Amino acid sequence: MKKLVLTSLLILAAVFIFAAGQTETSDGAWAPDRDVQWYCTSSPGGGSSIFTQSIIEIIKTEGLVDQEILINYKTDGGGAVGRREVSGKGNDTTILTFNNGDLQPLVQIEGGDLDNFTPLAVMATDGQVLLVPADSPFKTAKDFIAAAEGGKRIIMGGSKGDDVNLFNKIKEQVGGDLEYLMSDSTGDALTQILGGSIEVVIAKPAASIAFVESGDLRPLMVATRDRLNDPFDAPTLKELGYDIELTVYRGIVGPKDMSDEAVAFWSDIFGKVAATDQWKDGYLKKKILNGNHLPANEAIGYMQAFEDIYTAK
Amino acid sequence: METLQLLLGGFVTALSLQNFLAAGVGAILGILVGAMPGIGSLAGVALLLPLTFKFEPITGIIMLSAIYYANMYGGSYSAILLNIPGDTPAVMTGLDGHPLAKQGKPGKALFTSNIASFIGGTIGIIILTVIGPGLARFGLKFGPVEMAALIFVAMTSLGWLLGDNPTKGIITTLFGILLATMGFDSVIGTPRYDFGSIYLLGGVPFIPLVIGIFGFSQVIEMMELRNKKKGFDTEKLTLKDSLLTKDEIKRILPPSIRSSILGTFIGVLPGAGATTGAFLSYMQEKKIGKNGHLLGTGRVEGVAAAESGNNSAAAGAFAPLLSLGIPGSGTGAVLLGGLMMYGLNPGPLLFQNQPEFTWGLIASLYIANVITLAIAIMIIPSLIKILKVPVGIMIPLITTICIMGSYSANNSLYGVIMMLAFGVVGFMLKKYGYPIAPLLLAYVLAPTLEKNFRQALQISDGSMAIFFQKPIAAVLIGFFLLTLVSPIIKMVIGKIKTKK
Numbered sequence: 163m164k165k166l167v168l169t170s171l172l173i174l175a176a177v178f179i180f181a182a183g184q185t186e187t188s189d190g191a192w193a194p195d196r197d198v199q200w201y202c203t204s205s206p207g208g209g210s211s212i213f214t215q216s217i218i219e220i221i222k223t224e225g226l227v228d229q230e231i232l233i234n235y236k237t238d239g240g241g242a243v244g245r246r247e248v249s250g251k252g253n254d255t256t257i258l259t260f261n262n263g264d265l266q267p268l269v270q271i272e273g274g275d276l277d278n279f280t281p282l283a284v285m286a287t288d289g290q291v292l293l294v295p296a297d298s299p300f301k302t303a304k305d306f307i308a309a310a311e312g313g314k315r316i317i318m319g320g321s322k323g324d325d326v327n328l329f330n331k332i333k334e335q336v337g338g339d340l341e342y343l344m345s346d347s348t349g350d351a352l353t354q355i356l357g358g359s360i361e362v363v364i365a366k367p368a369a370s371i372a373f374v375e376s377g378d379l380r381p382l383m384v385a386t387r388d389r390l391n392d393p394f395d396a397p398t399l400k401e402l403g404y405d406i407e408l409t410v411y412r413g414i415v416g417p418k419d420m421s422d423e424a425v426a427f428w429s430d431i432f433g434k435v436a437a438t439d440q441w442k443d444g445y446l447k448k449k450i451l452n453g454n455h456l457p458a459n460e461a462i463g464y465m466q467a468f469e470d471i472y473t474a475k
Numbered sequence: 476m477e478t479l480q481l482l483l484g485g486f487v488t489a490l491s492l493q494n495f496l497a498a499g500v501g502a503i504l505g506i507l508v509g510a511m512p513g514i515g516s517l518a519g520v521a522l523l524l525p526l527t528f529k530f531e532p533i534t535g536i537i538m539l540s541a542i543y544y545a546n547m548y549g550g551s552y553s554a555i556l557l558n559i560p561g562d563t564p565a566v567m568t569g570l571d572g573h574p575l576a577k578q579g580k581p582g583k584a585l586f587t588s589n590i591a592s593f594i595g596g597t598i599g600i601i602i603l604t605v606i607g608p609g610l611a612r613f614g615l616k617f618g619p620v621e622m623a624a625l626i627f628v629a630m631t632s633l634g635w636l637l638g639d640n641p642t643k644g645i646i647t648t649l650f651g652i653l654l655a656t657m658g659f660d661s662v663i664g665t666p667r668y669d670f671g672s673i674y675l676l677g678g679v680p681f682i683p684l685v686i687g688i689f690g691f692s693q694v695i696e697m698m699e700l701r702n703k704k705k706g707f708d709t710e711k712l713t714l715k716d717s718l719l720t721k722d723e724i725k726r727i728l729p730p731s732i733r734s735s736i737l738g739t740f741i742g743v744l745p746g747a748g749a750t751t752g753a754f755l756s757y758m759q760e761k762k763i764g765k766n767g768h769l770l771g772t773g774r775v776e777g778v779a780a781a782e783s784g785n786n787s788a789a790a791g792a793f794a795p796l797l798s799l800g801i802p803g804s805g806t807g808a809v810l811l812g813g814l815m816m817y818g819l820n821p822g823p824l825l826f827q828n829q830p831e832f833t834w835g836l837i838a839s840l841y842i843a844n845v846i847t848l849a850i851a852i853m854i855i856p857s858l859i860k861i862l863k864v865p866v867g868i869m870i871p872l873i874t875t876i877c878i879m880g881s882y883s884a885n886n887s888l889y890g891v892i893m894m895l896a897f898g899v900v901g902f903m904l905k906k907y908g909y910p911i912a913p914l915l916l917a918y919v920l921a922p923t924l925e926k927n928f929r930q931a932l933q934i935s936d937g938s939m940a941i942f943f944q945k946p947i948a949a950v951l952i953g954f955f956l957l958t959l960v961s962p963i964i965k966m967v968i969g970k971i972k973t974k975k
Binding site: 240242243246250267271315317322339341343344349350352353354356357358359360372373375376378 | 614615616617618619620659662663664665666673676677745795799800801822823824930933934936
């Protein structure tokens with residue numbers, strides 16, 4: 163045991179020294195000098211984690227960043243803890259997956275705003291889809307709406323943030339006795355619908371496509387402006403006559419005092435990722451998202467527009 | 476039959492030299508990481524994940540699985556020897572393991588732990604092989620209503636832990652629940668009891684709590700008693716004395732098998748993992764075991780129940796992961812991330828689309844388990860020597876481990892402060908005879924109960940009738956009510972009999 167403890171200590175010490183002792187590269191341009199901590203505030207299996215992992219995979223295959231990139235899943239407190247850690251304690255090698263599902267609770271519950279972070283990129287826009295189990299009595303969107311308008315109690319579920327937002331809009335406009343069970347990620351919500359605890363789930367195409375392809379779930383309607391591609395070809399809420407159209411952007415931010423050099427570096431890296439075929443075909447097309455890459459300087463305004471919507475309420 | 480064929484094919488994949496080596500290296504690393512307090516399997520797998528990217532997908536995943544597995548072995552070592560659980564599933568192991576070590580039988584405790592881990596792992600994997608996908612589908616049936624009912628049943632077993640003075644036991648239980656409510660409300664997502672502190676927003680972290688309340692509290696105790704207390708009885712610390720007698724093996728077999736079956740099932744359930752598996756297995760043994768009432772005083776049965784419970788739960792957690800692409804635990808989640816990194820699409824079609832991969836992984840779990848057992852038994856003799864270290868050196872050593880462990884749990888000094896605070900709390904509790912186990916059990920189960928109970932009532936619009944409308948929940952609640960009223964019925968019958 164003594165040997166064991168000693169060896170373990172040595173390994174640990176080595177890791178710490180390695181992490182702390184490396185100096186900046188000398189050729190002027192900034193590059194990460196240690197392992198990159200990439201925070202993701204939703205649990206694995208959901209849209210945010212698939213997004214994060216897809217980018218890291220491309221960075222690895224293209225060899226864009228020399229250091230290792232570690233994903234840190236911090237789902238505590240609906241993501242608030244992870245967000246505060248990045249904004250408060252982050253440095254140039256700390257980045258955070260940040261979509262409007264994160265921005266909304268930040269602004270509305272936690273009393274923060276975009277000034278706590280430095281936007282680095284917007285990568286894509288995602289849609290939301292309402293799914294039911296294969297054997298659900300809701301054959302079409304119209305069945306669901308008729309049931310809701312008829313005052314039937316319907317148990318729905320989904321992830322945090324943007325999914326709650328969509329639910330509230332549906333409840334407001336369609337009406338009825340709708341109830342929402344909030345999960346930590348779309349992955350957890352899918353568990354609930356597969357087990358029959360909820361009747362309708364709000365999910366992102368990326369996280370639910372495997373279950374649609376396997377025939378476990380089928381799409382009822384979508385909340386995007388236009389119809390999505392197969393297998394998510396279902397009527398939009400607009401088509402059905404409701405003024406509901408939500409866009410989920412998927413972006414990346416760093417802590418508020420990230421250095422300009424680091425911002426430039428990361429913005430450049432994500433631009434390169436967005437230009438690869440692996441991104442366009444392997445992620446966007448396969449997971450049914452729209453490419454919408456914006457570099458750091460444009461991402462700020464884009465995200466700010468969303469913040470204005472959330473603060474207006 | 477087809478299953479068997481696929482499995483054999485899997486063995487061919489897993490037994491290639493590099494995969495075999497990967498499993499071995501994974502086992503060693505896993506034991507090391509598991510034995511270090513604070514770095515649980517979650518952190519262990521996450522830390523070592525990047526290491527495996529250079530391998531073929533199957534090799535990488537085999538190594539990760541071996542790490543995950545071996546962690547459960549390693550976690551119990553520090554719990555038994557130092558009373559500092561290496562990670563949370565080992566908390567229950569320490570309850571009987573450390574008293575055994577104090578009685579001069581650390582070897583027996585370690586040996587039992589290894590054997591029970593092996594049995595748990597093996598049974599877990601066998602169940603996974605035979606009915607994995609079906610079991611995963613069944614696990615899905617455990618929605619909020621069923622989970623709440625299950626936790627109700629589990630909570631009744633708290634009574635068995637309260638000890639001689641029920642009032643004190645109830646006080647620590649309530650204290651555990653109170654601690655668990657800090658942080659964010661899990662249903663509507665608003666801050667609760669955070670006192671305006673960023674740190675408390677995340678709640679009270681479990682690992683520093685455990686390290687403090689078990690590990691650091693005994694440092695204080697040692698300092699208090701340093702002149703009076705004699706060290707461990709270390710005369711007979713040889714490998715031969717570590718081996719279990721026939722009688723002892725007979726004693727640990729039934730609890731191991733019982734716990735393994737329960738543990739596998741718990742591992743499959745959404746949101747429950749190895750920690751809950753170990754807790755519930757230990758409780759089950761306490762309730763129905765032949766020597767259940769003696770558990771907690773240093774019984775090999777207790778170690779066996781806890782260890783086979785957590786290892787089988789670790790295996791069970793692979794079922795939803797592989798057959799549905801849904802992680803059953805935090806570590807499973809990181810493994811899932813690993814699968815996706817390799818370009819695999821975990822989901823309901825993985826078994827169909829990638830049979831070579833999934834069966835290779837299952838076969839490698841068998842192999843990883845055997846290799847880990849062999850390595851674990853080999854290091855017992857060097858492990859037990861740690862007890863020969865004099866108290867004067869032990870105090871700074873344990874303190875260092877406590878600080879390091881609580882720091883690395885969240886990479887922040889907040890963990891260390893919490894650990895120190897709970898060290899003092901733990902010392903006071905022990906000194907005044909308040910049992911600690913109910914506190915931890917309440918802390919682990921309360922958040923699951925709260926979230927599921929509230930969601931269940933959300934579904935039913937506030938009506939308690941929902942617990943009787945769903946078949947699984949109704950059975951569980953029936954069992955729960957029976958447990959509650961059975962002592963009263965027994966008492967009444969007893970009174971009638973004495974009157975006659």
